Amino acid sequence: MQDDKVGTADEARGFIKSPQDMFAGLFIIAFGLFCLWASSNLTGGRGANLGPGSFPRGLSFLLMGVGAVIVVQALTVVGPRLEAWSIRGPIFVLGAVLIFAATIRGTTLNIPGIGRTELLPPLGLLVAGPLTLVIASLASNERNWLQTLIFAAAMTAFCILLFKVALRLPIPVAPWAGW
């Protein structure tokens, strides 16, 4: 799976023996706290009658407890460092997904004071498809524009044939042309 750097135990480490676990533990504690806050408006119930808030609140405390254990582990057991995060992958891959979501049926936002405003018209798969594929391709290091464009066109055609024509899913292909 991931690079195991556990073997390099001789490496000098400071107070925090496993940065990855430290981060993980703190994250879990933070998530527990967040959920405790988010469920604070729910009634907890008494005695035999557990309310809607009981289960989430119980889980929040368990999460914080487990998070604390992970933190303690991070201070005592030598573990892997925190790997560097890549920026390019998440931006283009997840960006492509968001573009798909925004364009497939258009985007309308309810802006206070102005009311419902159409930010993007419904564009359908015919536009959203190539857009998503090209943007996603930017996440890769290799680039060949011609190949990417041909690929995007072919893949979109394939998706329309498979999902719209063959499987008859109700996905808009070209809403501006009534399809």
Place this chain on the structure above:
Amino acid sequence: MDMFSNLALGFGVALTIKNLGLCFLGCMIGTLIGVLPGVGPIATIAMLLPITFGLDPVGALIMLAGIYYGAQYGGSTTAILVNIPGEATSVVTVLDGHQMARNGRAGAALGIAALGSFFAGTVATLVIAALAAPLTRVALLFGPAEYFSLMVMGLIFAVVLARGSVVKAVAMVLCGLMLSTVGQDLETGADRMTFSWPELSDGIDFATIAMGMFGFAEILRNLENPETRDVLKNRIGSLLPNWGEMKQSILPVLRGTSIGAALGILPGNGAVLGPFASYTMEKKLAKDPSRFGKGAIEGVAGPESANNAGAQTSFIPLLTLGIPPNAVMALMVGAMTIHGIVPGPQVMEKRPDLFWGMIASMWIGNLMLLIINLPMIGIWVKLLKVPYRMLFPSILMFCCIGIYSVNNNPFDVMITAFFGLVGYAFIKMGFEVAPLLLGFVLGKLMEEYLRRSILMSRGDWSVFVDVVNRPISAALIGIAVVLIIISFLPSITKKRESVFVE
């Protein structure tokens, strides 16, 4: 015999032209996607879920089961030919399978994997048919307290068997349970943790978590590691193993099938242990253990049979108790719910056509895999050479269309992107996300059973460990506690590490 009349009913359903076609199509597409490097069975099923939406429930489940077997087998093919294990259970196949391929016996390795899997699948189908009815009767004895304890035990099993740190796996299960509480409370109708977003009041869709954390996060991780695909350049050779290899494989296949089938029944992801156990056993029993790792056919035949047997018997907890034992079965629950079926003991009584039809189609699916794969291996090899820079945008595209189609709602697609980011963060923090998925699927049921048990016991929390009145529940909790203790014993921890490293 009851079992055979039931199976006859099942084959009556499964052998219609339409269902045969769906089973074939499922196996075919499942293999097609499953063969792609870096796409495991979970991602495959999540991606292909929407293409079954338009079908009737029986057809949809038959097709999904086909996709599952196809994806499993596709994973083994990748393991043997490319040296990339698609998922945990084919890790073992890589060891000797890829070595066999290097020695020019790729065909024989693929052949024995297919034959062994087919045999294991046949036995497992019979095991399911034999155990389904009695286990369902047991399930009817279960009250809310027993169900709750069973789920606790299942989750603990899954945690102990997950790769990496046990504590971190527990954290993931808890996160999954927490995510399942988002949305309207079933009893009071109160909005929980929705932050006044109307889109969230129906809860988080299972498909968005599955595709985000498995599909998208996996892509992000693969993009970071430059590819080292070692596609076989040798000839594949004859797919039929020669006589000597056949003889060597018979006993490992038999042993692998029994181990795999037995472990697969356990609630909690027991199936994942099957191939490891089988490999260790074959190595111990072999006259010359040093051959292992250098292309011993027993090292492919045993684990592959165990893998397939376990993959199939892991349907048992789902079909009889309604509790999915692993992430793939959790996806099956999602698919059943979309078609309005609540998995559990009542399915067998209310929809015998669906229940036995699906079991019969399991065997047909295994037969089809044998027929599809042996002649089509050349096509799979070509697919293995598709560069990742074309592969991942396509996967992304299928996922987007798939999620959009679940509710025809673009908001779901955005949520999925969010979970993709979360999944990527989890990978960076060294978390294994499969337990989260399982926790999420069990969460709603667990809470419901917990609340009902406490209500029925008038607020007495000892109801789960009441040895006198609720012995089953107490025993299940007992097993869970013992498991947790064992997993923290130093000697076991070491062994566990070595199993997953090997």
